[in-house]
Amino acid sequence: MDVAAELLPGRGVVHEFVTDEGAGVSVHAARDGTFELYTRCEDDRDTYRWRLRLTGGEAQTVATIFTARR
Structure with a gap:
C-alpha cells in the first residue's frame, strides 16, 4: 500500500492512502497533537x-488496538 504524505505549513501533516x-x-496529524x-x-x-x-491519547489507543496480536 502506498501512503502519500503532504506537509501542511502551520497545520501539520496529512497522510493519504x-x-x-x-x-x-x-x-491529518495536526501540530496541536490531535x-x-x-x-x-x-x-x-x-x-x-x-x-x-481524536486526541493524541485516543489516537494512541486506536493504534494499540490495531497493532495488538491476538
Whole structure:
C-alpha cells in the first residue's frame, strides 16, 4: 500500500492512502497533537464522507488496538 504524505505549513501533516476496497483515507496529524481521520467520496476527492477527531491519547489507543496480536 502506498501512503502519500503532504506537509501542511502551520497545520501539520496529512497522510493519504487507498484501501484494497478502493476507499480513500486521509489522516491529518495536526501540530496541536490531535488527529483527524477522514474517508473520501469516490467521485469527488475533495469531499469527505465522515471525519473522526481524536486526541493524541485516543489516537494512541486506536493504534494499540490495531497493532495488538491476538
